[in-house]
Structures are given as structure tokens and as C-alpha cells.
Amino acid sequence: MNGTDTFLELALGAFALVWLGLALYVLLTRLIYDLGGALLDRVRKHGVQADLRYAGDPEALLRRLPRRILERTAADPATPRPAAALLAGHVLERHPADIIRLARAPGRRRRWRRIRALRILTLAGWHSALPLLEEAVESGDEDVVAAAVAMLGSLGNRRSAEVLSHALRTQRFSRSRIAAQLDESRMPIADLLLPLLEADEQQLRFWGATLLSRYAGREEVATALGQAAADPDPSVRAAAVESLAVGESSAATTTAVALVRDPVWFVRAHAARALRGLEGTAAAAVAPLLADESWWVRAAAKETLEACPAVALEVLVDYLDHVDPFARNGAAEVLQNTGVLDALLSAGEARRPPDGPGPDTLRRILAAGGPRLTASAAARNGLDGEELQGLAASGG
Amino acid sequence: MTSKRIRLLASGTAFAALACATVVFHSDLLTWRRNTVLPLGSVAEEPIRVAVIVCVVYLLCVYSIGYLLSLLAVVENHSRVREGEAEGWEIIARSRFTIPVSVIAPMHNEEGLAVRVVHALLELQYPEFEVIVVNDGSTDQTLERLTREFALLPFDRFERRVLPIGTVDAVYRSETEPRLTVIDKVAGGNKAEPLNCGLNFARYRYVCCVDGDTIYERHALLSSMRLVLRDPGRIVGLTSQIVVATHPELPYRRTTGLLGSTLLLNFQHLEYLRSFLTTRLAWSRMNSVVCTSGAFMLYRRDALEEVGGYSPDFSCEDIELTFRVHEHFLRSERPYRILSMPEPVARTEGPDRLGGLISQRARWQRVMLETTWHYRRMAFNPRYRQFGLIGIPFCILSEVLAPFVEVLALTTLAAAALFGAVSWPEYGFAVSLMSLALASLSVLAVRLEDVGTRSYRVRDIVWLIVLSPLELTVYRPFLVWAHAQGVLAFFRGDKRWDRFERNLR
Numbered sequence: 001m002n003g004t005d006t007f008l009e010l011a012l013g014a015f016a017l018v019w020l021g022l023a024l025y026v027l028l029t030r031l032i033y034d035l036g037g038a039l040l041d042r043v044r045k046h047g048v049q050a051d052l053r054y055a056g057d058p059e060a061l062l063r064r065l066p067r068r069i070l071e072r073t074a075a076d077p078a079t080p081r082p083a084a085a086l087l088a089g090h091v092l093e094r095h096p097a098d099i100i101r102l103a104r105a106p107g108r109r110r111r112w113r114r115i116r117a118l119r120i121l122t123l124a125g126w127h128s129a130l131p132l133l134e135e136a137v138e139s140g141d142e143d144v145v146a147a148a149v150a151m152l153g154s155l156g157n158r159r160s161a162e163v164l165s166h167a168l169r170t171q172r173f174s175r176s177r178i179a180a181q182l183d184e185s186r187m188p189i190a191d192l193l194l195p196l197l198e199a200d201e202q203q204l205r206f207w208g209a210t211l212l213s214r215y216a217g218r219e220e221v222a223t224a225l226g227q228a229a230a231d232p233d234p235s236v237r238a239a240a241v242e243s244l245a246v247g248e249s250s251a252a253t254t255t256a257v258a259l260v261r262d263p264v265w266f267v268r269a270h271a272a273r274a275l276r277g278l279e280g281t282a283a284a285a286v287a288p289l290l291a292d293e294s295w296w297v298r299a300a301a302k303e304t305l306e307a308c309p310a311v312a313l314e315v316l317v318d319y320l321d322h323v324d325p326f327a328r329n330g331a332a333e334v335l336q337n338t339g340v341l342d343a344l345l346s347a348g349e350a351r352r353p354p355d356g357p358g359p360d361t362l363r364r365i366l367a368a369g370g371p372r373l374t375a376s377a378a379a380r381n382g383l384d385g386e387e388l389q390g391l392a393a394s395g396g
Numbered sequence: 397m398t399s400k401r402i403r404l405l406a407s408g409t410a411f412a413a414l415a416c417a418t419v420v421f422h423s424d425l426l427t428w429r430r431n432t433v434l435p436l437g438s439v440a441e442e443p444i445r446v447a448v449i450v451c452v453v454y455l456l457c458v459y460s461i462g463y464l465l466s467l468l469a470v471v472e473n474h475s476r477v478r479e480g481e482a483e484g485w486e487i488i489a490r491s492r493f494t495i496p497v498s499v500i501a502p503m504h505n506e507e508g509l510a511v512r513v514v515h516a517l518l519e520l521q522y523p524e525f526e527v528i529v530v531n532d533g534s535t536d537q538t539l540e541r542l543t544r545e546f547a548l549l550p551f552d553r554f555e556r557r558v559l560p561i562g563t564v565d566a567v568y569r570s571e572t573e574p575r576l577t578v579i580d581k582v583a584g585g586n587k588a589e590p591l592n593c594g595l596n597f598a599r600y601r602y603v604c605c606v607d608g609d610t611i612y613e614r615h616a617l618l619s620s621m622r623l624v625l626r627d628p629g630r631i632v633g634l635t636s637q638i639v640v641a642t643h644p645e646l647p648y649r650r651t652t653g654l655l656g657s658t659l660l661l662n663f664q665h666l667e668y669l670r671s672f673l674t675t676r677l678a679w680s681r682m683n684s685v686v687c688t689s690g691a692f693m694l695y696r697r698d699a700l701e702e703v704g705g706y707s708p709d710f711s712c713e714d715i716e717l718t719f720r721v722h723e724h725f726l727r728s729e730r731p732y733r734i735l736s737m738p739e740p741v742a743r744t745e746g747p748d749r750l751g752g753l754i755s756q757r758a759r760w761q762r763v764m765l766e767t768t769w770h771y772r773r774m775a776f777n778p779r780y781r782q783f784g785l786i787g788i789p790f791c792i793l794s795e796v797l798a799p800f801v802e803v804l805a806l807t808t809l810a811a812a813a814l815f816g817a818v819s820w821p822e823y824g825f826a827v828s829l830m831s832l833a834l835a836s837l838s839v840l841a842v843r844l845e846d847v848g849t850r851s852y853r854v855r856d857i858v859w860l861i862v863l864s865p866l867e868l869t870v871y872r873p874f875l876v877w878a879h880a881q882g883v884l885a886f887f888r889g890d891k892r893w894d895r896f897e898r899n900l901r
Contacts, residue, residue: 008822008825008826008829009825011829012825012828012829012832015829015832015833015836016828016832018832018836019832019835019836019839019864019865022836022839022840022843023839023861025843026839026842026843026846026857026861027854027857027858027861029843029846029847030846030850030852030854030857031854033850034854037850072481075481075482076481077481077483077484077485077486078484112478112482115478115482119482142626143475143478143479143482146479146482146483146626147482147483150482150483150484150487153487173626174625174626174627176493176625176628177487177493177625177626179493180487180488180491180493180494181487183491183492183493184487184491210493295556299599326554329554330554333552333553333554336551336552337551369552370552372552372564372565372566372567373552375550375566376550376551376552376566376567377550379550379566380549380550380551
């Protein structure tokens with residue numbers, strides 16, 4: 001056999017070993033996982049039935065499981081909380097020092113074990129879990145911080161809200177994710193959020209204004225939000241007007257009506273949406289936005305107007321002949337969506353003499369909406385499309 | 397619509413390997429190393445020798461890089477799986493701060509699956525989203541079936557006209573499902589136009605463009621947006637794993653599994669796994685994802701609009717768009733990321749007939765050539781960083797050059813056989829070697845999938861392992877044929893958007 005043949009055989013042997021080794025590894029790890037899963041299912045069943053007391057059978061089962069599987073399952077967010085708490089308690093009871101050491105472990109290499117240990121401590125309700133989570137938030141490792149933020153949110157107590165609020169200030173992680181946890185807090189935290197409105201950083205003021213929406217009904221919060229609505233930063237103004245609207249105070253209407261003329265388009269859009277549900281005053285203030293230069297503002301205005309169908313026709317009829325085609329389109333679309341157009345059609349307005357009052361409104365809506373809106377109306381109402389197109393084109 | 401852009405690590409190179417390895421290790425042929433002459437004569441000897449060297453060097457390059465990529469993919473997969481375990485999705489699933497998403501599903505003659513696809517999309521577990529179905533001039537019952545199922549009524553809506561979209565006939569809204577909008581438009585002849593149409597109607601900051609013949613998992617948006625929400629300022633695009641299934645409308649656990657499927661679909665299943673889990677994950681880690689799969693393209697809407705939306709000038713839209721987004725952000729020197737996730741987010745139907753498979757893969761080869769040719773200025777250009785210096789060159793090596801090397805290898809093999817220079821027992825050795833090299837990557841992909849989802853039945857894992865060494869000899873030759881067809885179509889300037897016929901049920 002020459003050298004090349006030997007090389008070929010060696011290479012083949014090596015790849016065969018790699019393939020076989022990998023195959024066995026895949027199968028074995030899966031079988032172990034399934035075995036652990038079957039045992040854990042029994043534990044979960046017993047654990048829930050036994051009101052989380054370790055007794056008899058579950059305890060015996062738990063002892064048969066490798067620590068790694070127990071830890072992983074306890075820390076897995078997919079594990080139902082009662083079962084996870086049972087497992088976490090068991091793991092902590094067996095290896096307390098090790099779990100606490102891991103929960104403090106620095107460095108990226110051990111970050112997943114650190115996260116797992118933190119979760120076990122949190123689930124088991126260990127007394128020093130919170131300081132360790134606080135330490136984790138300060139760690140600087142994005143994955144550890146993300147997990148710690150989620151765990152702090154799940155604790156839902158005053159101290160955890162304070163840590164989260166601090167993390168929001170120092171931007172230890174994506175602010176929207178921290179804010180989502182704070183927003184879920186069961187504790188009243190308006191006093192933690194109000195100072196954010198005074199922050200130098202505009203993003204903090206924005207999050208303060210956004211998170212305060214839950215407390216917008218309180219007088220001191222409404223006042224602070226009213227001031228924030230005059231913030232030099234547009235994102236803060238937009239957040240403030242939206243939060244104020246949740247409180248449904250008179251200040252909310254006044255602020256929103258003022259901000260529909262804001263120079264920044266997204267503030268106008270938020271102001272328009274804030275007026276949704278504020279009925280009467282809303283329609284008149286919002287209707288001019290149908291001619292706004294921004295499509296998003298026009299869309300927000302349409303949504304708001306559709307939310308007040310009672311006044312929509314009265315306000316919008318003038319916009320059907322507006323000089324701006326967007327305003328005409330928008331008015332027609334709102335009248336279509338609020339049912340005004342279909343009501344006119346089902347009342348037989350299309351067949352009345354064209355010089356009467358009814359057909360004129362109908363004609364103006366159709367003309368403002370254009371051929372596609374007219375064709376849709378005809379299809380919806382089982383009418384002759386060409387006849388309606390003719391009506392739309394007549395007069396005016 | 398089908399445009400599952402699956403690019404393989406060793407795409408097309410394996411058959412070349414088959415031929416090259418056979419020739420190079422032939423004892424007679426190897427005599428040139430020992431400065432002796434071949435029995436086949438001096439005229440044929442030199443060209444064969446050169447061809448063999450070219451093919452073997454090519455093969456070694458592709459496999460070496462492939463194995464390196466797999467190592468990176470293992471690290472990336474581990475991180476993604478652990479991230480999911482560490483954070484959980486509950487808060488994202490109910491928070492008002494979760495960024496809403498517009499899901500756009502273009503459909504052309506999808507009467508068989510349309511209703512089920514839309515139901516699956518509407519059942520997505522996500523706090524706020526809308527579903528925009530664009531019926532692109534279907535000539536079958538697609539629109540009628542949707543109308544019946546979702547009580548659609550024509551209500552006009554004035555869209556933003558930021559991208560050219562052709563003629564919209566009507567806009568429908570559902571009486572039963574307020575999140576659903578159906579747009580009926582005149583057929584555009586490609587997938588780009590209905591996607592752009594959906595973009596014009598989309599209201600939310602992120603858009604997820606999906607296929608009309610693919611069934612999505614309930615967690616699809618949550619699992620992908622989980623990562624986006626960490627850094628929405630930088631993450632402009634994301635794709636995730638698509639699974640080939642015989643009955644995509646049924647969850648895996650309610651089917652007979654892979655053993656109940658055909659061999660052809662099982663090979664495609666394995667191929668998709670390897671592509672998504674051992675290749676794209678690695679590119680994702682290097683921010684050099686070459687293709688965001690057309691079956692699940694999640695993009696920030698403003699990024700799509702900045703680059704001008706989907707281009708109808710290419711045979712397929714997804715790979716070209718990915719290149720364009722990379723180019724746009726790298727040229728403007730703005731931080732950005734395009735990610736690929738390991739989680740399976742959808743089940744799709746693969747062609748269950750050879751003709752369909754060959755036509756699909758020929759189209760993919762064609763679009764790869766169109767795109768790399770169009771963006772050739774980016775290759776080896778430091779301005780485009782790792783995408784220009786590593787991503788595109790590897791793409792050229794493994795995808796663009798593959799058909800040429802395959803033809804060269806086959807010709808060499810034929811010539812060597814003609815001159816009696818092939819030793820068939822050694823041929824068998826070489827084939828086994830290459831088969832196992834590819835199979836090891838496949839098994840690794842199975843492992844990555846299993847560790848992330850634990851969804852396979854054990855018997856299906858065993859079946860995939862058994863199949864893996866057969867892929868090179870049983871399945872790959874058809875892909876070689878498809879690649880050759882794709883190259884010819886590219887040189888003919890063919891830009892047809894042909895999709896395979898739906899499988900019979």
C-alpha cells in the first residue's frame with residue numbers, strides 16, 4: 001500500500017469516527033434529556049399536587065436526577081412556576097454555597113451558569129437574591145443584565161422597582177426592556193418615576209413621561225405631565241400628551257388640542273391619537289390634520305375621527321371639497337369607515353335627483369374618495385359600479 | 397409563493413468532490429508526483445493534472461471554511477439558546493412597549509393553503525401586529541376563499557405611495573378580524589411588487605415579509621423580535637430557520653414525522669437544517685448574512701424604504717435585498733446588524749418531485765449569479781468590511797464558482813475514465829470520505845436543532861443520521877444538474893419567476 005492509500009484510509013477512518021461520535025453524542029444526550037424530562041414530569045405532577053411540599057415520592061425522584069438537569073429545568077422560564085420553585089428549593093438545599101458562588105461568578109465564560117444560579121435563588125425566594133441581582137445588573141454583561149432585569153421584574157416589590165429605576169437611569173440595558181418591567185410593577189411607583197421628568201437626558205424624560213401614564217389620573221402627575229408637554233424635546237412632548245390622555249383630565253384635552261399644531265410631525269400624530277375618545281372637541285381640532293404634510297399624521301387624524309362617528313359627518317363635510325387632495329381622500333375614507341357612505345347608499349340617495357341635498361353629499365364623498373373607493377362602495381352595497389362612478393363624476 | 401433561499405455550506409461542491417477526489421487519488425494518475433508519466437499519454441496528462449489540482453484546492457478551501465463556520469455556528473447557537481432560556485418571553489408578549497409589526501404575505505394562486513396560512517398568521521402570539529395579504533393577481537380561488545373565511549368586504553384605504561406597486565384593484569377588510577387587510581392587485585409577475593405594495597400599506601415600524609405557502613409557528617414574531625428589542629436602533633434585519641415539512645399545515649407532533657415523508661423531502665429537510673444552523677448562524681455572528689430568507693424577512697421599515705424596497709429587476713428578491721441593505725449601511729458608515737436566528741419559525745412545503753426541485757434550485761442559482769454579478773464591486777473591497785472581504789468572497793467561492801468546478805470535475809472524471817485512469821475501488825473510498833465529511837456537518841446541524849428545540853422524535857433523529865451519508869451520492873447529483881441549468885439561464889438573461897407546482901395531496 002503506498003502513502004496515499006494510507007492517507008486516504010486514515011482520513012476516511014477519521015471522518016467515520018467524527019460522524020459516528022457525533023451521531024452517538026446526539027442520540028445519547030437526547031435520550032438522557034428525555035429520561036430527565038420523564039422524571040421531571042412526575043415531579044411536576046407531584047409537586048403541584050402536594051402544594052409544593054417536598055414529600056415522599058417527589059423527593060425520591062429529585063434525588064435520582066443529575067444536578068445539571070435539575071438546575072436547568074428549575075431555571076428554564078418554560079417550567080411552570082410552582083414546579084420551578086420546588087426544583088429551585090431542592091437545588092438550593094443540596095448545594096447552597098455553590099449556587100451562591102455561581103451567582104456572583106464574574107466573567108463572560110460562566111455567564112449562563114451565573115444566570116441559572118440567580119434564577120434559582122430568585123425562585124427559591126432566597127433572602128439575599130435581590131442584592132445579587134443588583135450586582136448582576138451592574139455587571140456590564142448584556143446577557144446577565146437582561147436576565148437580571150427580567151428577574152427583578154418578576155419580584156415585583158418596591159426594592160426591585162428601585163433597582164430597575166436606577167438601571168433605567170444608568171442605561172445598563174435596553175431602556176425599553178427595563179421600562180417594560182417597571183410598567184408591570186404591582187407596586188405604586190409614581191414617586192420613583194416623577195424625578196425622571198426632571199432629568200437632563202431627554203431619553204429619561206421620555207421614559208418618565210411614558211411610564212407615568214398609569215398614574216395620569218393623579219393630580220400631581222397630571223401637572224408634571226402637563227409641564228412635560230412643553231418640553232423642548234419632541235419625543236417627550238409626544239409621550240406626555242399620550243400619557244395625559246390616559247388620565248382623561250381636562251388638561252389632557254387642552255394640551256392635546258394645543259399640540260396638534262406642534263412643528264414636529266410625530267408630536268402632532270400623538271396629539272391626534274390622544275384626542276381619540278375625547279369626542280366632541282376632538283373632531284374639530286383634529287380635522288385640519290387631514291391636510292397635514294405627513295401621511296402618519298393624516299392616518300392618526302383619520303383614526304381619531306373614526307372613533308367619534310357622531311360628529312364626523314358634520315365636521316368632515318367641508319373637507320370633501322378641500323383644496324388638498326389628501327384632505328378630500330381622508331374625509332371620504334373616514335365617512336366610508338364610519339358607515340355614513342353606506343347609510344346614504346342604502347337610503348337610496350344614489351337614485352334621487354342629482355340636485356337634491358342627499359345625492360350631493362353622496363356625490364361629493366364619492367368624488368373625494370376617487371374611483372377605487374367608489375368601486376368598493378358599489379361592490380359592498382351590490383350596486384352598479386358604473387352608475388356610481390357616473391354620479392361621482394357628475395356636477396361639482 | 398416560494399423563494400426559500402437556502403444556501404448550502406458545500407453547495408454544489410460535493411459532486412465536484414466526488415469526481416476530483418476519485419481522480420486525484422488514483423494510483424496511476426498520482427505518478428506525476430513521482431515525475432513519471434501517465435499511461436494515458438502526454439496530451440491528456442497535463443490538462444487532467446491541472447484540472448485535478450484546481451478541483452482539489454477548491455474542495456479543500458470550501459470544506460475547511462465550512463468546518464470553521466460550523467464551529468462559529470455552535471458558539472452562536474449556544475448563545476441564542478441560552479439567551480432564550482435566561483430571559484423568557486412573557487413580558488415581551490404582553491408589554492405595550494413591544495414594537496408592533498406589520499406582517500406582509502404576498503399570495504399568487506395559493507388557494508390550497510391561503511386560509512390556513514392566514515389563520516396561522518393571525519394566531520401569532522404577539523402584543524400588536526397587523527396582517528396584510530397581497531393577492532397578486534391570482535387566477536384561482538385564493539381571493540374567494542379568503543373572502544368566505546374571513547368575511548372580507550371592500551373598504552378603500554389610502555396607502556402611502558413610497559414605492560412603485562402597479563395597480564391595486566381593491567382593498568378588503570375583514571368583518572371578523574380587524575387586524576387583517578387583503579389587497580387585491582393586478583399580477584406583477586414577480587414577488588417584489590406585491591411585497592412593495594404591502595410595504596406601502598404597512599403601518600408599523602418593523603415589517604415581516606413572509607411566504608403565502610408557509611405556515612408560521614405561534615412564537616415566530618416573539619422569538620425574533622426578542623432580539624430586535626434589545627437594540628432596535630441597530631438591528632435592521634433578521635431571518636430565522638424555516639423547516640421543510642410534508643404537511644406544513646400540521647404541527648410536527650401531529651404528523652408521522654420524517655419517516656412518513658418521502659426521501660426527497662427528507663434530504664431537503666436535512667439540507668435546510670444544515671444551511672440555517674451551520675452556515676447562516678456563523679455569518680450572523682460576523683454580521684455577514686448573505687440572504688434573509690424570503691419565507692421570513694423581518695426588517696425595519698425605514699431601512700427598507702431607504703434602500704428603495706424590493707427590486708423587481710432580479711429573479712428573486714430576498715438575496716438581492718440583503719446585499720443592498722448591507723451596501724447601503726456600509727457605504728453610509730452607519731452601525732447596523734442583520735441577524736439569523738436558530739429558532740424554527742415556520743414550516744414550508746418543498747418540491748416532492750425532481751422536476752420541481754431542479755427548477756427551484758436552478759432559479760436560486762440564477763439569482764445568486766445575478767446578485768453577485770450586480771454587486772461585484774463589493775467583493776474584496778475593504779469599504780464593505782467583513783461582508784465584502786469574507787461574506788461575498790465565500791459566496792462567490794461556494795455558490796458562483798461551484799457549477800463551473802462541478803462541470804470541470806465531471807469532465808475530468810469522464811476523461812480519466814476514458815483513458816482508463818480511474819480505479820473504482822479507490823473511487824469508492826474517496827466517495828465515502830466526502831460523504832462522511834458532509835454527513836458530519838449534517839449531524840452537527842441535527843444536534844444544534846435538537847439542543848434548541850428538543851422537538852424531534854428520537855426515531856427521526858436516527859433517520860436523519862442514517863440519511864446523512866447518502867446525501868452526497870443520492871441527492872446532490874440532481875442539484876449539480878440544477879446548478880448547471882441555472883448558469884445557462886443566467887447567461888441567457890432569463891429572469892422568469894417560476895415556482896414549483898404545489899405538491900399533490
